[in-house]
Amino acid sequence: MSSAVRENDAHVPSEIELGRRAYRRRQNGTSVAIAFASTLVFAILVWVFVVNTPGWTAVQQSxxxxxxxxxxxxxxxxxxxxxxxxxxxxxxxxxxxxxxxxxxxxxxxxxxxxxxxxxxxxxxxxxxxxxxxxxxxxxxxxxxxxxxxxxxxxxxxxxxxxxxxxxxxxxxxxxxxxxxxxxxxxxxxxxxxxxxxxxxxxxxxxxxxxxxxxxxxxxxxxxxxxxxxxxxxxxxxxxxxxxxxxxxxxxxxxxxxxxxxxxxxxxxxxxxxxxxxxxxxxxxxxxxx
The missing domain is CATH 1.10.3720.10 (MetI-like)
Structure with missing residues (x-):
């Protein structure tokens, strides 16, 4: 019984490991937010550039x-x-x-x-x-x-x-x-x-x-x-x-x-x-x- 308990205890993450996992989750969330924001800004810039080109009206119609x-x-x-x-x-x-x-x-x-x-x-x-x-x-x-x-x-x-x-x-x-x-x-x-x-x-x-x-x-x-x-x-x-x-x-x-x-x-x-x-x-x- 004691060996089984020790084996189960060995699989419990330490406080340091739990802190690392929490830090990774925060970093992942930050990275996703930055990626979404940069993609949105880039898409807006491309859209503004395209719609302001001289031939956009004809291309849109065709x-x-x-x-x-x-x-x-x-x-x-x-x-x-x-x-x-x-x-x-x-x-x-x-x-x-x-x-x-x-x-x-x-x-x-x-x-x-x-x-x-x-x-x-x-x-x-x-x-x-x-x-x-x-x-x-x-x-x-x-x-x-x-x-x-x-x-x-x-x-x-x-x-x-x-x-x-x-x-x-x-x-x-x-x-x-x-x-x-x-x-x-x-x-x-x-x-x-x-x-x-x-x-x-x-x-x-x-x-x-x-x-x-x-x-x-x-x-x-x-x-x-x-x-x-x-x-x-x-x-x-x-x-x-x-x-x-x-x-x-x-x-x-x-x-x-x-x-x-x-x-x-x-x-x-x-x-x-x-x-x-x-x-x-x-x-x-x-x-x-």
């Missing part, structure tokens, strides 16, 4: 017209729903294909050299080629072969996104796999696990935890790039904004589409920042000064 935004909103939001559907299926396809590529590139032994070379060539090709060119090649080139049934343009846009982003994400997975210490694999094989069981139960869970922030950032980037499917003629948010702009001779629909994409990406951006900070705190355990 890019920030509330009446035009309200009129274009139903069609732009309908196009955004297409972007969300494409993003959903593209994310699933990228996840599956990129993991397969990463596993191929981590295979050992000379017998697997052709697979490793194929996976390496694929990632080099699609990491170096701009997404918009892949969209043109896939969206217009593959249907031109005449060997596939007629498919909507958003289908080919989804395929192009999967092909391009799988090359990037597979390298993220591969980096996570190689970051797992070799002793983990050796221990698993010593326990009788096969190569597949070792990758599935030991290596991949650790690898995914290591690269989760990078994967979340790639997903944010894909949320933005999904708007490029408009070059294939799909009536997404960007294409709908283009149609509205052509009808009204006003660029406000483009601004509206951009704001909707920001709102779509904002939750994931904040979640990425929160998760990254959480991992940093757990790894460094308060070592940040």
């Amino acid at each position: 890019f920030f017209n509330l009446d035009v935004a309200i009129e274009a909103f139903p069609r732009v939001i309908e196009g955004l729903w297409l972007n969300i559907r494409v993003l959903f299926f593209a994310a699933i396809g990228v996840l599956i294909f990129s993991v397969a590529l990463a596993l191929l590139r981590t295979l050992r032994g000379p017998i697997f050299f052709p697979l490793r070379a194929l996976a390496t060539g694929y990632t080099d090709l699609f990491r170096g080629m701009p997404l918009i060119i892949v969209l043109y090649l896939v969206g217009f080139g593959i249907p031109g072969l005449g060997i596939f049934p007629r498919m909507p343009s958003e289908f080919w846009g989804t395929i192009a996104l999967i092909l391009t982003y799988s090359a990037y994400v597979s390298e993220v997975f591969r980096a996570g796999i190689e970051a797992v210490h070799p002793s983990q694999r050796l221990a698993a094989r010593a326990l009788g696990l096969s190569h597949g069981q070792t990758m599935r139960k030991i290596v991949m869970p650790q690898a995914v935890r290591k690269v989760t922030p990078a994967l979340m950032n790639d997903f944010v980037a894909m949320q933005k790039d999904v708007g490029l499917i408009s070059v294939l003629g799909a009536i997404d948010a960007v294409r709908a904004a283009q149609i509205e702009t052509a009808a009204t001779y006003n660029f406000t629909p483009y601004v509206l589409a951009g704001l909707l994409f920001v709102l779509l990406a904002w939750p994931m951006i904040r979640l990425t920042d929160w998760y990254t900070a959480r991992m940093r705190r757990r790894e460094q355990m308060g070592s940040i000064v």
Whole structure:
């Protein structure tokens, strides 16, 4: 009993430690107040500068017209729903294909050299080629072969996104796999696990935890790039904004589409920042000064 009491007493913070924590809280509150005040002052100065420029009235009418935004909103939001559907299926396809590529590139032994070379060539090709060119090649080139049934343009846009982003994400997975210490694999094989069981139960869970922030950032980037499917003629948010702009001779629909994409990406951006900070705190355990 006495040892249990001593163990519990050891976890009670001292008065000095409590004072330090109170000081840190006060300092954090002061820092937040100063940051808020400086940001507010900076925003006011920028606003005053912009509204006093000679061309502000024309720019406001052409890019920030509330009446035009309200009129274009139903069609732009309908196009955004297409972007969300494409993003959903593209994310699933990228996840599956990129993991397969990463596993191929981590295979050992000379017998697997052709697979490793194929996976390496694929990632080099699609990491170096701009997404918009892949969209043109896939969206217009593959249907031109005449060997596939007629498919909507958003289908080919989804395929192009999967092909391009799988090359990037597979390298993220591969980096996570190689970051797992070799002793983990050796221990698993010593326990009788096969190569597949070792990758599935030991290596991949650790690898995914290591690269989760990078994967979340790639997903944010894909949320933005999904708007490029408009070059294939799909009536997404960007294409709908283009149609509205052509009808009204006003660029406000483009601004509206951009704001909707920001709102779509904002939750994931904040979640990425929160998760990254959480991992940093757990790894460094308060070592940040």
